[in-house]
Amino acid sequence: MKAGGPELEWLDGGITAVPGIFAAGLHGGIKPTPARDLALVYSSVPTTAAGVFTTNRIQGAPVKLSRERLRAGVAQAILASSGCSNVCTGEQGLRDAREMTDVVARELRIPEARVLVASTGIIGRYLPMDRIRPALPKLVKALSPQGSRHAAEGIMTTDSHPKEAALRVEIGGRPITLGAISKGTGMIHPMMATMFCFVATDLAVARDALQAAIRRAVTGSFNRISVDGDQSTSDTVVILANGLAENRPLTRGDRRLRAFQQALDALTQRLAVMQVRDGEGATCVIDVQVRGAKSRRDAEVAARAIANSNLFKTAMAGRDPNWGRVMAALGSCGVAVAEDRVGVWYGDEQVAAGGKPRDGVRWDRVKAELAKPDIVVALDLGLGTGHDHVWTCDLTADYVKINTGTS
């Protein structure tokens, strides 16, 4: 996205666009409907693996198990399920998560320690193992080099459609492919959300460089989106690098890492914005941009406060340029603010200057900005050079309806 970056060629398909990556998704009896609720991603060869998980202090059994297994830095498969998160399920939950990976490992004839697991859905329920157990061999049999979409469907909860993306980028003179699937449209908050993103690449790269790259990509993508301010107990981002591109492996400090980082950033940001656009009940994506803050951290805190304000988000649902609600959220978030220096813009049109209404606002331009599917709301605090941004969506009555259903 930045000037001077490598050329990115977007591809059709998702995670299986990557050589050696197979995927599958099917209905295993977790969801009450016949929708797919199991997904599997598999690499034909062992991969270097890295991941980022929820910072919630309550963490699901799958998060605990995958985090532990990722310490070795090697993985070959990711098993995911939707409909029941296997969170707040104690020892039984850990046994269930382990058994799921055992069955899959046996079918794939790989060590169980190379199978990661992720589950999303309702908290505080045990997995229906009687139904899952016999479905897993079928899931392994369904693995296909065109299986990305089925896997993307298998991890959906309140998503209205599956999310996948893939791109090709030249790194050190070689074409490298990155592909991913993701999910998550509610409980989306600062530090990730009930969201999964599974990324694969055929790049050969060292473990620590891969871990640093995925962490940095998450910071600029899934940690910059907000749907409802709630944080999940199951957030999982995993990247598998199988090295089938046979490039000279990238290690920390390698200059080729810059192009890889930019490609990974672009891929994860595309999926992150897809998630916000599909946010529960959302009708628009809003990029809340704060500049002129005392520090980058201040800009981030302010952008998050506005992006999470129910009053700002409901105003946006009504396409109402009620910048007073922006000011109220700004003033309450604790960062340095000089009221008489604050400017507010909708798109390119400034509506407030020096902390008060600006004369001669061209409201037709504000209206045109608000009619777009991607709206920019920008603030200049007039105090320094700190800037940051957060993507959010509007808050509609549909969000409430989606989340009110009895469990």
Place this chain on the structure above:
Amino acid sequence: MKAGGPELEWLDGGITAVPGIFAAGLHGGIKPTPARDLALVYSSVPTTAAGVFTTNRIQGAPVKLSRERLRAGVAQAILASSGCSNVCTGEQGLRDAREMTDVVARELRIPEARVLVASTGIIGRYLPMDRIRPALPKLVKALSPQGSRHAAEGIMTTDSHPKEAALRVEIGGRPITLGAISKGTGMIHPMMATMFCFVATDLAVARDALQAAIRRAVTGSFNRISVDGDQSTSDTVVILANGLAENRPLTRGDRRLRAFQQALDALTQRLAVMQVRDGEGATCVIDVQVRGAKSRRDAEVAARAIANSNLFKTAMAGRDPNWGRVMAALGSCGVAVAEDRVGVWYGDEQVAAGGKPRDGVRWDRVKAELAKPDIVVALDLGLGTGHDHVWTCDLTADYVKINTGTS
């Protein structure tokens, strides 16, 4: 409310139940409808006065002016308006606020420094002074010892009904009256909200003792409610003590202050719960109680996190005992949590123990609790003796509808 407290006799009426207190409310042309939008509270004699204001860094002109005037500790009238908050209005806003108090002071023949002012409504608009100016003398003429309800109506914005309360309590052998009006059902958050509460009493009490008492009362009432997690730029709580009870004045350290504090706490808590019950779109009041935390502060942070979780609040709108959302909010708020020690209750019925589903839950009892207008959701963190609570309400599609209307 606590055992051993003084006997409280609840009275009909509101702030004008207090001897020497007059009030009025009428339509002055701020709101587009013919609803009352101006309110005045007046004491026939000068009063000791104290107040608590919003902590938002963006503060309305009325807040700035009243805060300054309260430094003297003497006041005799509170002028309030609704429909336009006079926030983010720069120097013009300050001039307007001052002019409003000047007109009222002249009509009342008191020094303008004794008139406090408070405005609530949309941010970033100038007050329609051309319409307000001629309405103010009429407002003064309308002052009446039965005017509490009209004044309570004059401060309403999205409130569905006016809020007032009064009580009598014996302090040092003398009957003392306290009366109040309040407003505010949205932008209600931790540190107060778009909320006003004006309290009057005929007690004779020193300024510093009064200030300490109102601050303590606010901590346990308006700072323990949450509707939408948004914080206003105009929050104002003011107490006027006119001394007409002719008691020996209470000063700091006086043992009689205990009874006064308990009466003031009961009055402000009653109004605070009224506000939550009238929360925008709300259908129930939920008392989120946290005990067993490592510290009181941890308990407060946890209770607030749950009370502000959109997912918890939408679940409650569906009367869904989805305690997983309680756990997710708890885990994300940063306080010390040991997952395997957490218990969750709806009313008296425990649904989770040791961080997982409890066997033998009597779901009919949970259902009965959820059918009440006042629901208790309690957590025991099992780590210490810290406890606190926050009142909140559910989040319904009506909240969104109320806040989506274009301004």
